[in-house]
Amino acid sequence: MNELSLSAITLATGFGLLLIGMWGMLVRKHIIRIIIGFSLIDTGIHMIMVSLGYTRGGTAPIIDAAVERATAVNTVVDPIPSALVLTAIVIGLGITAVMLAYAVQIHTHKKTLSIDDCTDGKW
């Protein structure tokens, strides 16, 4: 019982990444670092998602000889979170790409990547 389960490790790592990412987004001034922060958050979330669907000692959710049809619900890993994570990764990638594109454009226009110099609109 004392050994850490895989899902607990994933969950903890996920939250850890989430917090690091938050820190990065809120504290670092460099826009690229902020984007990295976002990526970390994203990844953290994906890990949390996967760990939520994990069943301890479960097997792959494929109904075949290894799995009894009647007890499948209790023995297989929930497949949906894994499927969702795929979608989420794609979306996260898209957003990261857009952010990077903005970073490039901001640099072209303002010759800086410090978030503190990007306070054009205010009141």
Next chain:
Amino acid sequence: MTLDWPLQIGYFLLNLTIVGLYGMLLSGIVARTLAKVQGRIGIPVYQPFIDLFKNLGKRTAVSHGAMFYLGPVFRLAGGIGTLAFVPVLFGSEMFSNFNMAGDLLLAMYFMFFGQLGMAIGAGESGHPFSAIGIARGLGQMTAYEVPFALAIIAIVVQYDTLSINDIVAAQQGGVTHWTLFTNPLAVAAAMLAFLGMTGYSPFDVMMAPNEIPIGPPTEYHSSYLAMMTMNRAVFAGAKLILFMDLFFGGATNLIELVIKTWAIYMVAVVVGAAFPRYRVDQSIRFFLRYPTLIGVAAIAYTQAVLLP
């Protein structure tokens, strides 16, 4: 109510004549009295009649326009009308005038009729002093109207009627029933207002009779002036009668009327002889201070003491 109109009109003309003559005489008496107070010989008491006839006899007149021409007509009509709406003697059909047309409020508001008409007529003359005098007079009027109105309200509350006849009736049966003794605060407020109404010193700045000609009469002369003199007599008489009716028990015969109204008038004369003139803003503040407070107290007194 059916009225015997010819008879009523006849009665009224009689009243008008009596009050008019009495008013003229009164102004002579006052002038004479004031002269004595100041150590002069003064005019004979019939001097106002001489002046009146002299003015009526003038053969030329200047007019500044239709309203100017009508100004004195309005003025005199205002005086006569006020008299028409006030009963002269209590309990006498002959001396009740057209009191049945309206109550105390009618008399109060009709007093303005002549003043307004006069003001407009004098305004057409184009003389700045006329307008200045009228402005001051109106300003002062708004101020003394306040204690007067409060006093009126107090006695209307006291007697629970707006009818002048009923107010007089309520004061019959002895001197102690007069408003003067039943509601002295109201009478005090009203008498202070009366000082302003008569236009004697200290409240005579709108006429400034002693030095420069100012006020409505500035441009009026000859017959116009005669009519204004007549009005002074009739209007003063009407006001005195109104005060007598409201505060001093009214009168049941002409002797009583003469004595009471003379006495009321003398209040203004005595004060006038004793006090110097106020500036108009001073007199406005004066009326809105103690006389108004007395008026307010009169209503409170009436409500708290007389009514329960």
Next chain:
Amino acid sequence: MVDALINPLNLVIVGLGIGFLLPLVDGRSPAIRRGLFHLTLAYQALLPLLWLMWLADGAAAQEIQTAGFGPPFSINLRLGLEEALFVAGVNLAALLGGWYLGDLLRDRAAAMSAFLILAMGIDGMIMTRDLFNLFIFIEITAIATYGLLGLERSAAALTAGFKYIIATSLASTFFLLGVMLFYYLTGTLNIDGMREQVGLVQGPIGMVAMALLVAGVVIELKPYPANGWGLDVYESVPPGIAAMVSVGVSAGALFALYKVLPLTAPYLPAMAAIAGATFLVSNIIGLKQKKARRLLGYSSIGQVSLVALALLLLTRLDQTAAIPLVVGGLFVNHLVAKAGLFWLAGALSRENIADWHGLRARPLLLVLFGLLLAALAGLPPFPGFWAKWELVMQLSAGGMSAWVALILIGSLVEAVYLFRWFGHAMQPADETASTPAMPQLLPVVFAVLGLFGSGHIAARSFGPDTLATLLPVYVAIALMLVDGLPGRLKAMLTLAIVAIYSVFIAPELAGLHRLFGILLLGGGLLIAAASLYRDDSRHGYYPLLTLLLLSFGGLLQAETSLQFFVAWEFITLSSYMLLCMGRGAAPFTLSYLIFSLGSAFLLLAGFGLAYAHSGSAALADLVRVQQGSGWVLGLLAVGFLTKAGALGLHVWLPGAYAEADDDFSAMLSAVLGKATIFGLFIAVMQLGVKGGAATAVMYVVGWVGLLTAFFGALMAIFQEDIKRMLAYSSMGQVGYMIAALATGTHMGWVAAGYLTVNHLLFKGLLFLVAAGVILRVGQREMYRMGGLIQNMPFSFFAMLIAIIALSGVPPLTGFGGKWLLINALLEKGWYWQAGLAFFASAVAFLYLFRMIHTVFLGQRKRAHKDLREAPLPLLIPQGVLVLVILVFSVQPNWLVGPLAEIMAGHAPQTLVVNGTLVQSGLGYWDGFMIINVVGAVFMVPLLMLLVLSRFMHVQKVKQFNIVFAAERPESPETTHYAYDFYRFYERALGFLIVPRATAFWNGVTEWSHSLGGGLRTFYTGNGQTYALYVLLYLVALYLAVGGST
């Protein structure tokens, strides 16, 4: 085939498909690409519109399944009535917005596909029933938005876009995490499935899950103060894009909220608090805003919060039946009006609202702008009005009066900055700016048409009688179309329409309604006839005048409080617009509108409370309000007093009355003011005699009335401007009516009725005389006039009659009013008040004399020697008014008698009309006899003088032939005693008229602006700060709700 075409899933499929197809046709043929783009948008708009019609006709909601499985195994979507409404709205906005953006998107295929995908994403957000799918659509929408935000590569737009990305991506992260936790707890992603298992979402994890979900959605709605990123976007990106973000993306977010709501019930109060605070705060901050597009941003956030707030509160009250009208109405209103304004702002491309002047020269733009603002401000006939009405009724009935107050205050603040903007637009232009091309304006035109259409549909839900109250608007629109006709012809047309209408409705009116029918419509016609004296075209004047006069009819015919309120708002709106046409009116129009709207909102609150207490919306059922009648009466009374210009609330009045067009001033004072008295009559007659708190309200109102009478008169005497003097005089006279009404006795009401009639007569007369004099002299300061009696004798006579009637001197009509008033006050036992009434009416003499003397008497200026009498169209109405005054002076019982009958039955009667004699419990008065006696008495000195004149040589002399203290007067200017006429009075009592009320309201203005300035310091402009706010919102939400349970 047809089935395939109308399949709602096409909204997603076609949008996505064409969106990705567009870049492929790149380069080959831009025309085809553009055609495809617009065609797709048109199809996307038409499809939900069709479904909306079918669903509204009772078709079943469409459940769309994918992948051949039913839920929960596959994603499903739904197209019900509410989904169809939102989708149709968004896609129509997208269609018009796509058209509007035509030039910008022209050669950018990627931008076009982003636009299509954006619309598709929003449709998906609205339709999907799967929580994770909702997340997907949120992200699709977001990515498309990000793409569009960067379309214009300015530094401001880019940094704003980046901030937007940071904030919204954080929000969607929360949302995703929340979705996963929900899945973990309920085992399903289907929203309907979750609703059945919502009991499983509990404990700390459940609370966190809810907090994450709520924060994800709420952040999308841009709550204060975590919304600076949204504002930056509204300000800096192209307006066409901003419009889509403001209306489209917000619509999606709103619908997401609608779906998430059943899953997160514990957070509902917190969400309501956030929405309410955001609504109020963003409007207050808007006060400080000078830039047009950012201002629209504040308004946008405010409106979206209001929609959310309405949804939340109605859900809380379990009044789901009202949701379609309220939420739908508010949403459509915001969607169309805000998009229209963004487009208009883009088309005009003027950054600062102060630069919007000169729109007056371009009537179409001005009309569009005004209508859009009116819609945003929640005025009828637009959908927002009906929605707000229903919302207030429901909230009041549900005991949420504090929310009603918040909503109304926020709306009022919003109206302030919106109409201040309109005021700028009304200013004359100093340069000729470019006129936007018609294609750019076309979407705006459609938006306005859409507003009218949707408003009509919303009104229909209140029944045919309410729908009929919109008639005046349609007549006005029709007249607006023939506005090119000559001015006098239009005036005749207006008179004819109103006359026919009056004849038409006359038989339906009885009692009090008939009295006010005669006053409002008869008096209105008479005063309107005076406008014939102007021969210029007066663009827009006559349609609005028709609207005003017909709305009087609506007011009279109103059976429900809603119908009354509709007519009331029309009167407010049309009179405001008419006032705007006055040459010098610009500085005063805003305060007029604000106080009018404030008054209207108080009425709205009062009607809401009445509905809550009586359960009936009928105007005649106000009497059924028992408990709380004091509050209802208080709200209604303060509302009407505001509009009447009672002391303290009068600051708008003098400027408005003085600066309106001269003939319209007469209408404002003499006729329009009577509508207020009518309303007060209705309120007081039913509620004023209830005792309890209502008695206290009446007592206070009585004092306010008399103080108004006194201070109105006192302020009038110091005015140099004739119309300002008349304005203060009107204020004072209305004070008497208020006081008389407040007695709550039969005598008092007769007095109020009498004063009302009389005031219409003499004040109409005075303003028309003033109009004639101003026309001839060309000035309004009285001391510049003088001696005009020689040039304008009839005008003088008319004024003379009017001032005698005003002053209360017998024998004209005024005395009856004073007699009734004083009797009513004395009978009621209001003795001090009666004293004040005496004082006030004495003070009135001062300004009356000053007016007639300075204008008509005294010395005539040399330049005025050849002035002519006022034109006939002004004199004829004056003649009629003089005649009526004289008739009622001879036979006052013709007025008192019917009044006594009208007012009978509501309160015990002490007034007895016996032939020509009128008796009260205290006194008596015989008007017929008085005028006879006075006439006879007048004849005595007149005859005397005439006789004497025969023996005298009466000589008419010249102007300067006066006894002038031995000096020779030099010029009329130095001889005419006119300027600063009552200097001594000012010295004596001037301390009373220090403008305290103005100072107070200025203080309120300044204070609220400072508040706005303070509240907006949260916006640092730094994206990281905004990210922090977003995070803190989540934490605060959880701590406030989840942590405490």
